[in-house]
Amino acid sequence: MSVDTVKLRSPFLREEVAEQIENRGMLRQGIDLKTGEKIYAFTTVKLKGMYNSTISVKVERSLKGFMNRKPYKKITPPFVTIECSLHKALLGHNILGGTMQFLPSVRWLIQRIEKQLGISLPQAEEWQVRRIDVASTFVFQSAEEVFRWLNGLKFETNQKIQTFGRHGISMVNSLTALKLYHKGMEFKKNDLKRLKNLLDKTQLHEMQLVADSTLRTEVEIKFRKLRHDYGHEPVVSDITMDYLLHTYNQQVSKFLNEDGNHGWVVREVTAVRRRLSKEYGQRRANSLFNVWYQLATLGETEVKKSYCMPTYYEKIRLLKKAGCSWHNVSLNEENQLPTNFTLFLDNKRIKESQSPIVTEMLKPFQG
Structure with a gap:
């Protein structure tokens, strides 16, 4: 399991630091034309990770939320919100090999932003975690096998679950979101064009081949769940990989109505x-x-x-x-898919290992 998208909020910054960031960005503001009142204003800076992947840095000066079921807005000293895919920021893509080390990766990210903007930011451990996505990739024999597995799911359809043709499913609620999709189609749509001018054709072809036979599962953990699970607004130093693993398996179990022991599940x-x-x-x-x-x-x-x-x-x-699954059942007993395959992280088909490139990049940020 690797860490993918994160959304982090800094402690309050000195005004001069915020202004340095704003001088590199784009101001967005909303004005009530009837009264002339400024409703909101923030500055967004788009920075680059590896292979031109995007890192969003937003400067804000107010906090919004709900108290006693009523919305509120509080003017504050400046702070920044960072949002990006850690996997793409480190590697340029998120097919395989993402980071399995949360804190060192955030330290690397903060330092990269500091170098690009020429500023000094608070320590990574102190940043509030507003969102964190974890992902696992499973390698099949072919794209068609991935499609067959996705189409063999017998889940309950409702307003929280959406399907995207043969190649994707998402389940969204107020605390989490779960996405299952064929990585090949997503990579071709979202990343291939960006990488064409940065990698040679052989490298791109090899990446596309791997993506074409890959099923990717992502669990988005939203701020409300993080706050509920930790009992407070968690910062980077609070988050453990054990917690992320537990939450991933928990969400998969809710979706499939299966437990985490793939050797126990039967479906014939x-x-x-x-x-x-x-x-x-x-x-x-x-x-x-x-x-x-x-x-x-x-x-x-x-x-x-x-x-x-x-x-x-x-x-x-x-x-x-009893460990009886009704997903991907072949009633004639000739199922071409492995009968004990599940999305849990003890599965033999899982393709999880941190890229040696990422390991080397994170060495200075350990401890």
Whole structure:
């Protein structure tokens, strides 16, 4: 698992530091034309990571939020908000090899911004974390195999879940967001053009080949969840990789209704029937197998219509407890996809290792 997009807020800055940043950026402001009142004003500076990836630096002088369910705005000394993909800032792309070291990566990022702007910023440990995305990549045999796996998911469709053709799914709520997508199409759309003038054709071709057979899973952890989990507004030094790993697996489990032990999950007809009989006895197993079969063929949305909510969720709970998955089931027992594949981070197909380039870049920022 690697760290990707981050959004960080600095402690308050001296006015002269803020002005130095603003002199390099673009001022954006909103004016109420009826009263002439300035509603907001901030300056944004676009800096460069590796291979011209973008690092956004925004200067602000007010805090907004809600207190007792009422919005408020508080004028403050200046501060900056940084937002970027750490993976792209370090490597220029986010196919494979991203950073697995959060604090050293933020230290590297802060120093890079300081050098580009010629300023001194607060220590990385003191910055407030407003958002952090973690990602995992899974390598399949081909793009078609990635599409088959995505299309074999039998999740419940609702307003929180969106699909993007055959190649992507997203689930968004107020605390987190989960995205699953074919990396090849995303790389071709968003990064290939930027890299064309920076890398040779052979390098680009090799990167596209890897991306074409890759499924990428991203979990966005929003500020509300970070604050809830830590009990305060967390800073960079609070965030651990163990916490990020736990949150990633938690969100995947909620989406798939599977647990994290891929050796325990079964999804073939015979294996499911055998597992249910072992766990619950023949009579109860027959009832649960009927629900599982409907889920595997019709999907969660249709099956949910046939039961009252308490009964439906109890059936789901028992199937999940027994390790019976209804995603990517081949009812004729000839599934070409590995039956024990899941998105959890103990999976053998996961392609997770920090790039040696990143490791070398972060050496000065350890400890």
